[in-house]
Amino acid sequence: MSTLIFDSLNEAQSLAVKAPLGHQLILAGAGSGKTRVLTYRIAWLVHAEKVSPANILAVTFTNKAASEMRHRIESLLGTSAKAMWIGTFHNLCHRILRNHWREAGLSEHFQILDSDDQYRLLRRLILSLNIDEDKFPPKEAQWFINAQKDQGLESSQVPSHGNTIQQKWIMIYAAYEEACQRAGLVDFADLLMKVNKLWKTHSNILAHYQDRFRFLLVDEFQDTNAQQYDWVRQIAGSQGYITIVGDDDQSIYGWRGAQVENLERFRRDFPQVSLIRLEQNYRSSGTILKAANALIANNQSRFGKNLWTTQGEGEKITVYAAFNEFDEAHFIANRIREHQARDVCLSNMAILYRSNAQSRVLEETLIHYGIAYRIYGGLRFFERSEIKDTLAYLRLIANPEDDAAMERIINVPTRGIGDSTQALLREHAKQHQLPLWQAAEQMLAQKLVPSRTASGLTHFLETIQTLRTDIHNLSLHESVQHVVYNSGLIEHYRKEKGEKGISRIENLEELINAAKEFENEMEASDVGQLMSPSPLSAFLSYSALEAGESQAGLSQDSVQLMTLHSAKGLEFNTVFLAGCEEGLFPHYLSQENPEKLEEERRLCYVGITRAMQKLYMSYAEARQLYGKNTHNRPSRFLKEIPGEYLDGIRIKTKVSLPESAVSKSDQKTAAGLRVGQQVTHRQFGEGVILQQEGQGDRARLQIRFARVGIKWLIASYVDQG
DNA sequence: TTTGAACGTTTTTTT
DNA sequence: AACGTTCAAA
Numbered sequence: 001m002s003t004l005i006f007d008s009l010n011e012a013q014s015l016a017v018k019a020p021l022g023h024q025l026i027l028a029g030a031g032s033g034k035t036r037v038l039t040y041r042i043a044w045l046v047h048a049e050k051v052s053p054a055n056i057l058a059v060t061f062t063n064k065a066a067s068e069m070r071h072r073i074e075s076l077l078g079t080s081a082k083a084m085w086i087g088t089f090h091n092l093c094h095r096i097l098r099n100h101w102r103e104a105g106l107s108e109h110f111q112i113l114d115s116d117d118q119y120r121l122l123r124r125l126i127l128s129l130n131i132d133e134d135k136f137p138p139k140e141a142q143w144f145i146n147a148q149k150d151q152g153l154e155s156s157q158v159p160s161h162g163n164t165i166q167q168k169w170i171m172i173y174a175a176y177e178e179a180c181q182r183a184g185l186v187d188f189a190d191l192l193m194k195v196n197k198l199w200k201t202h203s204n205i206l207a208h209y210q211d212r213f214r215f216l217l218v219d220e221f222q223d224t225n226a227q228q229y230d231w232v233r234q235i236a237g238s239q240g241y242i243t244i245v246g247d248d249d250q251s252i253y254g255w256r257g258a259q260v261e262n263l264e265r266f267r268r269d270f271p272q273v274s275l276i277r278l279e280q281n282y283r284s285s286g287t288i289l290k291a292a293n294a295l296i297a298n299n300q301s302r303f304g305k306n307l308w309t310t311q312g313e314g315e316k317i318t319v320y321a322a323f324n325e326f327d328e329a330h331f332i333a334n335r336i337r338e339h340q341a342r343d344v345c346l347s348n349m350a351i352l353y354r355s356n357a358q359s360r361v362l363e364e365t366l367i368h369y370g371i372a373y374r375i376y377g378g379l380r381f382f383e384r385s386e387i388k389d390t391l392a393y394l395r396l397i398a399n400p401e402d403d404a405a406m407e408r409i410i411n412v413p414t415r416g417i418g419d420s421t422q423a424l425l426r427e428h429a430k431q432h433q434l435p436l437w438q439a440a441e442q443m444l445a446q447k448l449v450p451s452r453t454a455s456g457l458t459h460f461l462e463t464i465q466t467l468r469t470d471i472h473n474l475s476l477h478e479s480v481q482h483v484v485y486n487s488g489l490i491e492h493y494r495k496e497k498g499e500k501g502i503s504r505i506e507n508l509e510e511l512i513n514a515a516k517e518f519e520n521e522m523e524a525s526d527v528g529q530l531m532s533p534s535p536l537s538a539f540l541s542y543s544a545l546e547a548g549e550s551q552a553g554l555s556q557d558s559v560q561l562m563t564l565h566s567a568k569g570l571e572f573n574t575v576f577l578a579g580c581e582e583g584l585f586p587h588y589l590s591q592e593n594p595e596k597l598e599e600e601r602r603l604c605y606v607g608i609t610r611a612m613q614k615l616y617m618s619y620a621e622a623r624q625l626y627g628k629n630t631h632n633r634p635s636r637f638l639k640e641i642p643g644e645y646l647d648g649i650r651i652k653t654k655v656s657l658p659e660s661a662v663s664k665s666d667q668k669t670a671a672g673l674r675v676g677q678q679v680t681h682r683q684f685g686e687g688v689i690l691q692q693e694g695q696g697d698r699a700r701l702q703i704r705f706a707r708v709g710i711k712w713l714i715a716s717y718v719d720q721g
Numbered sequence: 722t723t724t725g726a727a728c729g730t731t732t733t734t735t736t
Numbered sequence: 737a738a739c740g741t742t743c744a745a746a
Contacts, residue, residue, distance in 0.1 A: 627737040
């Protein structure tokens with residue numbers, strides 16, 4: 001490796017990369033090359049400071065970012081970086097817990113509970129505790145428990161303040177804790193909490209990690225929570241060198257316990273932190289950057305920084321006032337075609353939105369236009385119910401004490417084990433302090449179940465046992481395949497009518513493939529997650545930790561659709577920021593609370609700064625939201641951007657013609673009416689056509705009337721205005 | 722116990 | 737609109 005590569009850095013970057021050993025806080029604005037700085041810093045440590053890669057630990061926000069970083073480092077160094085630990089907090093903690101399960105008080109076969117599993121478990125517990133489900137909804141219990149865990153509090157440590165409601169929550173938490181412990185289950189927050197506790201109770205283990213990882217680098221520090229902060233502080237000890245990178249303006253995970261204050265706290269807790277600001281932006285045009293700066297300046301609580309660029313002004317930001325979400329989608333699709341014609345490849349364009357629900361109309365329109373797209377988020381692969389059912393079979397096979405898994409599949413497919421039988425089982429299990437599995441065996445042996453259900457239950461137990469012996473000598477993917485085909489799940493889904501059943505079966509096939517790929521990767525990376533007691537166990541953990549970044553068809557050139565949250569860290573030539581309306585963005589649940597509103601603004605900042613050359617922002621005057629027609633004002637964020645950076649339709653304009661609708665001749669009806677046109681109606685008065693269904697005289701038109709709102713009418717009853 | 726239909730409710734972001 | 741829950745009938 002030549003030192004020449006380090007010459008390509010700017011002054012601030014170079015300062016950060018070549019800094020003498022010590023603690024560093026790098027405040028890195030959007031597009032300032034922070035990933036570059038991190039990877040180069042690591043390369044510098046290895047190359048110039050002669051640090052062994054085995055002594056380096058890097059924490060990233062997503063699994064994807066981790067593997068990207070590994071690649072970059074390897075290509076910089078020209079060697080494998082296997083000895084280096086790079087991963088998310090959750091991933092690294094998982095690895096540590098697999099190494100020290102005994103000391104952490106876990107079962108060797110512990111499995112990870114994802115948030116859906118957690119919800120189901122809580123719901124069941126609340127029911128069995130005879131607590132009113134309406135007063136203590138599982139969702140809130142989940143929220144409560146996760147919030148406590150993020151603070152590092154076990155159920156016994158949560159103060160009740162003599163508050164009876166709080167006591168109930170604590171009671172639920174305690175029951176949940178016990179259930180997890182008994183079944184060998186660990187949730188996301190546990191991964192961190194258990195490692196923190198492990199380190200506090202076993203100083204030798206902590207010392208081992210402190211000794212090994214003298215060089216710590218943490219990305220996206222503004223999105224760390226209290227537990228993660230504690231984790232970093234512990235492993236650093238008094239010997240470690242920490243580099244943290246963050247941007248307070250891009251803190252968008254406050255709602256799940258992230259604390260921006262951690263940036264400030266770091267500076268207080270660690271002496272002699274050198275602070276470096278990266279303020280030169282290499283990504284966006286001057287206009288886009290200035291717009292972003294102007295927007296974020298409306299936030300009160302920030303470190304304060306100003307991004308600048310040497311790039312030219314570039315094009316203005318196009319704001320489009322759509323009539324409704326369909327018009328918005330058409331507009332976007334047309335623009336995508338234009339850019340495509342100008343040689344911007346599809347994968348360099350992204351449509352960003354606030355909530356996943358917005359994706360449907362966009363998807364449908366893109367399909368209509370024949371534009372390839374790839375969608376992130378929504379239901380991820382490993383979260384689909386058919387996949388989770390299969391995984392539950394595998395989990396129960398691997399660990400008969402996994403009650404959550406057993407609950408899930410005991411009657412899937414239906415085998416006559418209904419609610420009452422299940423209640424009976426639970427009761428027996430509770431009284432004898434047994435896992436459900438053993439409770440079932442006992443009850444059958446003691447003939448405590450009616451004969452008809454007994455046969456169903458026996459059949460279930462036998463199925464699982466047979467599967468267990470069957471797959472004993474099979475490889476991972478063969479095991480998965482065997483379970484898919486012999487558990488009865490395939491037949492079960494085949495019976496399901498419509499396309500749903502078909503796609504489920506396809507997904508199950510895909511699961512077998514995923515197992516195969518996982519196998520290959522394990523072999524290639526020799527160590528990897530091999531700490532797990534078995535390949536199956538490793539695969540199960542993987543499925544919970546990485547819910548499915550890997551999706552079909554990712555090699556094809558396609559437009560990227562995702563929420564603003566998942567766009568963090570990415571960049572695109574052209575960005576469409578859709579749904580810039582009050583109530584949608586900022587979301588109405590955040591409108592009242594100033595802090596939440598600032599987070600929404602940061603989210604908008606993140607969205608804007610994803611764009612390199614061209615940004616479109618659009619809003620719809622009318623939109624179907626939650627099954628109702630809504631009329632929302634343009635987002636306040638649009639108004640916070642100075643008009644000089646904006647182009648196109650003025651924001652306050654009441655009516656403007658959607659060009660996409662006009663240009664399409666097939667939108668015309670026999671009466672010569674078209675979308676966007678002003679019309680009058682004898683009874684309802686003046687209005688604007690929003691949408692059309694059908695052709696000719698029998699066409700139905702959706703019209704927004706000034707006086708009476710939106711109505712669907714037959715074309716022949718409308719006069720052109 | 723299972724099934725289907727009617728009913729009512731609920732809408733953010735995710736490692 | 738989409739989902740989950742509840743209720744009644746088989």
